[in-house]
Amino acid sequence: MTTLTVTPMTQPLGAEISGIDLGKANGETIDRLQDLLSQHLVLLFRDQTLSDEQLVTVSGLFGKLDVPAPNPFGEPFHKGHPEINVISNIVSDGKPAGNLGAGEAVWHADMTYKETPPRAAILYALQVPDAGGNTYFADMYQAYEALPDDLKSEVEGKLAIHDASHNSAGIKRKGYAEITDVRETPGARHPLVRIDPTTGRKALFLGRRPRSYIPGLSVADSDRLLDRLWAHIDNPNFYMCHEWRVGDALMWSNQEVLHRRDSFDADAKRLMHRTQIRHFHSDQAKSSAA
Ligand code: OGA
Ligand code: MN
Numbered sequence: 001m002t003t004l005t006v007t008p009m010t011q012p013l014g015a016e017i018s019g020i021d022l023g024k025a026n027g028e029t030i031d032r033l034q035d036l037l038s039q040h041l042v043l044l045f046r047d048q049t050l051s052d053e054q055l056v057t058v059s060g061l062f063g064k065l066d067v068p069a070p071n072p073f074g075e076p077f078h079k080g081h082p083e084i085n086v087i088s089n090i091v092s093d094g095k096p097a098g099n100l101g102a103g104e105a106v107w108h109a110d111m112t113y114k115e116t117p118p119r120a121a122i123l124y125a126l127q128v129p130d131a132g133g134n135t136y137f138a139d140m141y142q143a144y145e146a147l148p149d150d151l152k153s154e155v156e157g158k159l160a161i162h163d164a165s166h167n168s169a170g171i172k173r174k175g176y177a178e179i180t181d182v183r184e185t186p187g188a189r190h191p192l193v194r195i196d197p198t199t200g201r202k203a204l205f206l207g208r209r210p211r212s213y214i215p216g217l218s219v220a221d222s223d224r225l226l227d228r229l230w231a232h233i234d235n236p237n238f239y240m241c242h243e244w245r246v247g248d249a250l251m252w253s254n255q256e257v258l259h260r261r262d263s264f265d266a267d268a269k270r271l272m273h274r275t276q277i278r279h280f281h282s283d284q285a286k287s288s289a290a
Contacts, residue, residue, distance in 0.1 A: 011240035014042035023054035059275035113164030113187035132264030162207035
């Protein structure tokens with residue numbers, strides 16, 4: 001078996017894993033990485049050289065992959081591998097090569113507008129700007145545990161709507177109308193408190209702030225509670241910052257971690273390939289055995 005070195009980050013979450021070529025990872029290594037992901041929530045692998053094929057293969061060893069939303073023309077961003085989501089500001093022949101442009105991407109977790117959001121994602125850096133475009137990851141277990149008592153009781157038993165109509169760069173998705181009343185926001189409703197099915201540990205589950213709404217409250221009360229929660233989580237005690245290098249592969253646990261990205265110079269080029277793992281094979285095996 002590969003000898004992995006695990007170096008926890010000197011930040012509130014995350015670990016760097018070295019001594020591994022992800023393109024050649026086998027089943028035993030994948031099990032180990034899954035345990036490490038539960039423990040650290042974000043795993044960084046530096047100096048990887050992954051072909052698209054290898055990225056899809058290693059991601060598929062963890063579990064079933066989700067296919068990302070298509071480009072504005074209704075086509076996959078990556079024609080050869082539709083499971084790959086392209087995150088890029090590059091425009092060629094008038095067509096965006098990927099999602100999210102060069103602006104800020106606000107705090108969010110991926111695809112939480114679905115009933116079952118992806119379990120994890122892997123983002124692999126192919127081209128990075130000299131400055132900017134850092135990505136931040138916030139631990140929603142620690143954020144929940146640090147809530148003041150009044151907020152802890154206020155979030156209990158409440159749901160929030162997770163907006164399906166806009167992406168994290170604030171761009172409206174194809175086929176959705178502009179939202180004028182948050183009570184009509186389309187998207188899945190999830191409990192504000194997520195309970196890990198294995199450990200019973202509680203995490204805040206917020207998705208994204210714009211157009212979110214807590215059913216059953218007046219819009220004003222919903223906004224007040226959501227604003228307090230979002231002010232609470234945006235705190236360096238709960239988040240880490242990643243400065244990208246080409247060859248970095250970064251994996252995160254999507255249901256317990258929020259991420260956001262800084263803007264960068266629109267003339268610089270940034271190109272990342274992402275896969276999203278719907279669920280882990282081992283979680284499926286456990287739930288079908290139960
Ligand atoms: C994503 C995302 C942030 C980044 O891939 O889901 O939000 O750093 N990307 O580009
Ligand atoms: Mn994202």
